[in-house]
Amino acid sequence: MSASQIPPATAVPGDDVPTLLVKIFGKDRPGITAGLFETLAAYSVDVVDIEQVVTRGRITLCALVTAPSPGQGSTGSAEGDLRATVHGWAESMNLQAEIISGRGDNRPRGTGRSHVTVLGHPLTAETTAAIAAAITATGGNIDRIFRLAKYPVTAVEFAVSGAETASLRSVLAPEAAQLGVDVAVVAAGLQRRAQRLVVMDVDSTLIQDEVIELFAAHAGCEAEVAEVTAAAMRGELDFEQSLHARVELLAGLDASVVEAVRKEVRLTPGARTLVRTLKRLGYQVGVVSGGFTQVTDALQEELGLDFASANTLEIVDGKLTGRVTGDIVDRAGKARLLRSFAQRAGVPLAQTVAIGDGANDLDMLNAAGLGVAFNAKPVVREAAHTAVNVPFLDTVLYLLGITREEVEAAETHVG
Numbered sequence: 001m002s003a004s005q006i007p008p009a010t011a012v013p014g015d016d017v018p019t020l021l022v023k024i025f026g027k028d029r030p031g032i033t034a035g036l037f038e039t040l041a042a043y044s045v046d047v048v049d050i051e052q053v054v055t056r057g058r059i060t061l062c063a064l065v066t067a068p069s070p071g072q073g074s075t076g077s078a079e080g081d082l083r084a085t086v087h088g089w090a091e092s093m094n095l096q097a098e099i100i101s102g103r104g105d106n107r108p109r110g111t112g113r114s115h116v117t118v119l120g121h122p123l124t125a126e127t128t129a130a131i132a133a134a135i136t137a138t139g140g141n142i143d144r145i146f147r148l149a150k151y152p153v154t155a156v157e158f159a160v161s162g163a164e165t166a167s168l169r170s171v172l173a174p175e176a177a178q179l180g181v182d183v184a185v186v187a188a189g190l191q192r193r194a195q196r197l198v199v200m201d202v203d204s205t206l207i208q209d210e211v212i213e214l215f216a217a218h219a220g221c222e223a224e225v226a227e228v229t230a231a232a233m234r235g236e237l238d239f240e241q242s243l244h245a246r247v248e249l250l251a252g253l254d255a256s257v258v259e260a261v262r263k264e265v266r267l268t269p270g271a272r273t274l275v276r277t278l279k280r281l282g283y284q285v286g287v288v289s290g291g292f293t294q295v296t297d298a299l300q301e302e303l304g305l306d307f308a309s310a311n312t313l314e315i316v317d318g319k320l321t322g323r324v325t326g327d328i329v330d331r332a333g334k335a336r337l338l339r340s341f342a343q344r345a346g347v348p349l350a351q352t353v354a355i356g357d358g359a360n361d362l363d364m365l366n367a368a369g370l371g372v373a374f375n376a377k378p379v380v381r382e383a384a385h386t387a388v389n390v391p392f393l394d395t396v397l398y399l400l401g402i403t404r405e406e407v408e409a410a411e412t413h414v415g
Contacts, residue, residue, distance in 0.1 A: 018067035019048060019102050020079070022086060026095035028059035036061060039089045043068035043082045048105055053146070064105070113188035114140075114165045116158040116172065117399050120181045121390050123154040127179045131158075134175045138163040149404035152270075152392045157401065159188070169385070177381070184386035184399040186370060197347040198278055198396075199338050199364065201356035202289035202296055202310070204233075205374050206393070208266045211291040212246050215313075215320075218257045221249045235359030235379050239290060239330045244323075247313065251322025255315045258294045265295060270394030273407065275303045277397055280410040284345045288334045290360055292324075307341045335363035355396060356380070372396055 024036055033052065040063070049064040068078035083099050090097035118131055135142060140163030148155040160168065169185040176183035203210045216225035225246045232242040278285050286307030289296050293312045300308040311329050314321040327333065334356075342349050354361070354368035357376040365371030365384045373384035374393065381387040388395055397407060 017104055019104060020045075020065055020067055020082070021100040021102060022063045022065060023098040023100070024059065024061040024063075024090060024095055025098075026059060026090075026093070028054045028057050032059060032093065032095070033061060035089065035093065036063065036086070039086055040065060040082070042085070043078065045082075067101070111162070112140075112164045113159070113161045114163070114168050115184075115186050115188055115401060116160055116168065117148065117155060117184045117186075117401075118158070118176075118181055119153045119155050119183075119388065119390060119395055119398065121153045123156065123181065127181050128156075130175060130179055131172065131181075131183065134171050135160055135163070135168065138167050138171050140168060148398045148401070149395075149407075151404070153390050153395055153398075155395065155398040155404075157398075173386075176387075182386070182388050182390065182395075184370075184372075186385075186399070196282065196351055197284045197286070197342055197345045198353045198355070199286045199288060199307070199341055199368070200354075201334070201358065201361050201364075201374075202287050202299070203291050204357045205355055205361075206268060206271050206287060206299065208268050209264070211261065211265070211289075211295050212243075212250075214261045214264050215250050215253065215257065216246070218260065219250050219253050225249060232360070233358035234377050235362075239360045240328050243290065243311065243328065243330075247324055248322040250313070250320045253320040255318045255320065257320070258313075258315075262295060262298050265299075268391070268393045270392040272303070273394040273411075274396060275305070277394070277402065277407050277410045279304060281402070284341075284347070286341045288329060288337045288364065290329055290334075290358075306345070307337075309337050331360040331363050334361060335367045338364045338367055353396075353400070355393075370399070372399065 022036070022040070024032065045065040045068055047063065047065055051062045053060050068082050070078055086099060087097050116135065120127055132142060135158065140160040142158050143161055144159040146157060148157055165185055165187045172183045172185055200206050210226070210229050213222055213226050213229060216222040228237065228242050228246055231237045232239050275285050284306040286305055287296055287299065289310035291310050293310045296308045296310040299305065309329060311324045312326055314323045314325045329337065338352060338354055339349060342352050349367065350369040352368045353370045353372065354364045355372045355374050356365055357374050357380060359377065359379055362380060362383055365373065371385040373380045373387040375389055375391065376384065376387060386399065394407070
């Protein structure tokens with residue numbers, strides 16, 4: 001088509017242009033949407049907006065159209081004729097119709113737009129009411145709500161306008177903690193769809209275990225190491241000092257213990273689904289760990305991770321020396337590695353997602369575009385952008401706006 005053949009753009013109706021909101025309700029079946037618009041087509045109206053939802057087999061279809069021009073009706077006024085025709089069609093389909101006159105398009109949305117994702121297990125009416133009221137209290141308006149998933153948790157997303165993302169987050173975070181649900185607030189826009197790098201902690205995040213405790217069990221000092229690990233994850237001890245102290249207790253273990261520990265590692269429920277779905281959707285995925293490359297290298301190969309970095313246990317003459325080699329991956333190191341991975345992946349830091357549970361993850365969580373505290377210690381939950389407190393790692397997908405149906409669709413494709 002040449003430039004001269006391109007029709008002029010139709011202007012969006014102004015506030016003074018008469019419009020009709022046509023609402024259809026009833027039992028869903030094929031052909032309803034086509035039937036309504038075929039009925040409206042006889043009046044040469046323009047479609048301004050459409051919204052349709054089906055819940056438990058019941059359809060609600062809304063069409064905002066321009067009012068018909070004079071002369072379009074056959075039995076009187078054009079609008080009156082359209083109303084009668086639509087009601088007649090709806091009755092023939094055992095549906096209900098409502099038609100509301102007005103002017104112009106929808107009310108303009110307020111500035112500041114966010115996605116508020118709520119994860120409940122279960123999601124109660126009381127919780128939903130409290131979240132909605134908290135949104136309203138910030139000056140926000142709920143423009144749209146839809147369900148992302150019904151299992152393993154119920155996940156719904158609110159599209160909110162009229163309130164700044166940071167203000168929403170500061171109000172909803174304590175509300176969610178009190179209600180016992182997880183709430184994530186992220187800014188709307190293309191940036192959300194462009195988050196292309198996800199970096200996770202390993203111990204108690206990607207996997208259920210603390211790797212150093214698995215090694216310690218073979219050395220007969222598991223309880224002592226576990227106590228130090230817990231204090232470090234709560235932020236009560238310097239991580240590097242605690243790491244050296246714990247690793248010293250492993251001195252003399254035979255190197256064959258590495259393979260034994262690898263076999264003992266248990267992935268967190270949903271970990272495979274999370275990584276596999278992200279990879280199939282074109283994301284890059286990495287891990288950073290205060291644990292050891294002897295385990296993370298195997299995980300990288302098993303899961304097809306793009307990046308992996310951890311500490312390395314020194315092995316000499318087939319024995320663990322009780323020391324680590326190279327730079328220590330600590331709290332600051334994890335944030336540094338996130339930036340390095342993002343640079344190598346060609347992804348702006350604002351489009352990264354970081355997931356972790358301990359105090360040594362805090363710098364990484366705060367540096368990422370979205371920091372997710374996963375079943376985390378209180379100090380981490382309070383500081384992260386959002387928290388997930390259900391034991392399924394793949395629920396993080398819902399925070400990215402990925403629905404359960406999309407996850408299942410990705411599962412049906414190989415490669």
